[in-house]
Amino acid sequence: MSDAELRQLADELRAETISAVSQTGGHLGAGLGVVELTVALHAVFDAPRDKIIWDVSHQCYPHKILTGRRDRMRTLRQKDGLSGFTKRSESPYDPFGAAHSSTSISAALGFAVARDLGGASETGHGDAIAVIGDGAMSAGMAFEAMNNAGHLKKRMIVILNDNEMSIAPPVGALSSYLSRLYAEAPFQELKAAAKGAVSLLPGPFQEGAKRARDMLKGLAVGGTLFEELGFSYLGPIDGHDMDQLLPVLRTVQDRATGPILIHVLTKKGKGYGPAEAARDGGHATAKFDVVTGKQKKSPSNAPSYTAVFSDAILAHAAEDQRICAVTAAMPDGTGLKLFEERYPSRCFDVGIAEQHAVTFAAGLAAGGLRPFCALYSTFLQRGYDQVVHDVAIQRLPVRFAIDRAGLVGADGATHAGSYDVAFLANLPGMVVMAAADEAELVHMVATAAAHDEGPIAFRYPRGEGVGVEMPDRGVPLEIGKGRIIQEGKGVAILSFGTRLGEVRRAAEALGARGITPTIADARFAKPLDRDMILDLAARHEALITIEEGAVGGFGSHVAQLLSEEGVFDHGLKFRQMVLPDIFIDQASPEDMYRVAGLSAEDIEAKVLELLGVARISDQRA
Structure with missing residues (x-):
């Protein structure tokens, strides 16, 4: 296709993505933010020989439409239908399955090494391209992978999709660093500022890039962080401007020799007003009306378990200033948004960093506070070593609020809370509870709040309760009594x-x-x-x-x-x-x-x- 045809394709792809998700529900904003990037990647690179690896992969719907699955998009996240994430068994264009964050750079490096060592692949071995968001880049695993990739010096491409808006507003020093990269006025005057890898750019780009490099030498920020890890840095560039995306990707595809990071700026929900206006960029949505963006949700007969937990912890926090809450980039999903608003100094969103969240909570407990560490069951798996070593061995009273316990529906196996009972109940001194209904959950929050003898966990599912009569306040249960x-x-x-x-x-x-x-x-x-x-x-x-x-x-x-x-x-x-x-x-x-x-x-x-x-x-x- 010509560049003009690619621009038209992007417009049609955005409309098709909106139409499909309106009928199935799912992750909307992330996919809309990478429509142009998806088209450009498939235009420049030769998938599936070249491995395009989507971090988390909730943004992969446009990719699925372009890779032979358009006719099945209305089966998305349904029984016997398409997965909401990339899945190796679904298509050769999905070289690596995902649904948890910050894995793409490690996987891409694995593909790059397999290529250079002659690994067998039915689709062949070409470039390895990891597409990772700014929220996912905050996790330690991403930096572990970049450090290793910089050391090995293998040709691989990391595209940092910086949309200033992961599921929750990005937190932490890295987000501030990325924001400063393009917050200065000179950046806004340049179509593509580049620090490092200047020789990779085509002639017309080099003069502007050299100016940007000289300008950045006087700043405390820039591509320095990535270059210190061994990556050449290009960017930031406008991820919705095909006139910027295509030349840069073509140049990198043609001339890159080692690891390179392309910093792309995008907007979550781009091109669909209701998603752009949503605080989370339309991250996850039920079926909706395309014209109004209004979601078609069934009326609820009972409060959700997450809402019950939210109300219960707020009630205890009002009476006990030692109660605080920790979550890993999921204040909305875990029900801590109201806690965050009411007690901002006692609520900590640590970003996509479950290992840190658990040990941070352990430190809070050792310091005399009563922390609730609220994580989805499937995400708590990522912090298991910390649960064992930093919490259980030290018998620290961290309260684990485990949401999405059991089978969760449309997100499938990657998000199922299947293993927490098995991996927690074998730890000495750990108390493990499961709520039979929403009233029991209220009592279990009270039990956890009052338990200072060691770690305690309570699990509850996604979705509505069963409609039982709710207690006025929770009463601590006798530990170990059914x-x-x-x-x-x-x-x-x-x-x-x-x-x-x-x-x-x-x-x-x-x-x-x-x-x-x-x-x-x-x-x-x-x-x-x-x-x-x-x-x-x-x-x-x-x-x-x-x-x-x-x-x-x-x-x-x-x-x-x-x-x-x-x-x-x-x-x-x-x-x-x-x-x-x-x-x-x-x-x-x-x-x-x-x-x-x-x-x-x-x-x-x-x-x-x-x-x-x-x-x-x-x-x-």
Whole structure:
């Protein structure tokens, strides 16, 4: 295509992206911000031979449209549809899967080394291009990768997509540094200021670039940070101006020899008024009306778990000035936005840096404060070494508020909160709770606020609560004590977390057969309620545990207790219902739990199997 045709393509691509996301929901602003960059990259480079690696990859919808998937875009983030992120199994144009941030430079360096060492690839080996946002660049992993790449001196390209707006407003010294790169008036007068790599530019660019280099020598900022890491620096350039993007990318593609960083300025939500006007740039959206931008959300019958946590921590913070909150670039997603507004000196958004968030919270606790570290389950995984070494070993009272526990729906396996129970409950001194409903969550926040003897964690899912009556205020629970919900006989079902609703529904179906199970809510995976569990085992023929987590979690701890106490020697029938040993692709949470075998029907079937009762459908078969 000619450059004029590429500009027209970008306009059409933006319109198609808006149209598709309006029908499916998803990440909108990030993709709109890189439309021109996406077109330019595919025009200049030879994908999939050249590896275009999108950091986080929530901005990849335009890329998917251009790479043979336009006809499936209305299946985005749905069961059996396209993933909302890049996915290796979906297309050869997705060389590296992502959904967590700050991985692209490491992966690109791996591709560059594989190329130079003759690694096998069905699509061949060309350039490795990492596209990383300014928010993702704040994570330590990005700098670890750049330091290594600068040392190895392999030809690779990093495009810093600087939109001044990650999911939350960027925080920290790096964002200030990037802002200063183009805040000075001389930069605004130059189409493309370049420091370093001047020889890579075509002739017409060199005079202006040399002026910019000389100007930057007198400043305390510039491309120095990146050059000290071993990268040649080009920029900043306007990421929405094809007349700037195309010549620079073509020159770099033609002449680069080592690692180079191209600093591109973009606007999140570019070209769509409602997204541009949104505080988060239209980061994530439900289905919406294209004309007005108004989202089509179903009316809520109950508050979300995240909102319940938000209200509960605010109530305790009003009474205790030692309570503070830490989050990693997700104040909105974790419900801390109101806390941040009301208590700005006690709320800390540390950027995309979960390792730092955990150890920072540990320092706060060691200093006599009562920190709540609020992270999604899937993101807490990134700080696990710090949970072990800096929190648990030192028995510091950090309160972990774990949002998005269990299967989360449209974001799929990368965002599922599947493993936190397993990796937390094995730590000495760690208290691990799971809320069965929104009222229980209020009590668990109160429990965590009052617990100063060591680390404590409570987990809760994405989405609405179940509509139970809410307490006026939370009451601390007795550590390690569960509750009996319903007395029955024959079989006991011990639930940990919000599958309790499905257990109740299964019990109703079983009641029609004359089977009344005992139902218990464990509340705690650690410490276990030994007395309650052993009593259930003694009084019933069969015991089933159920949880929204992987093997190695709550049920495994119950099995260990029963084994130690010799309960199995007396003939107890015991089963664990956990997430299966697979990664479950995106679908509605209900569909995902059916795939996982954790629906009410699955629980009913498990009870009947243990009791040796055939279902009517089985008898007919």
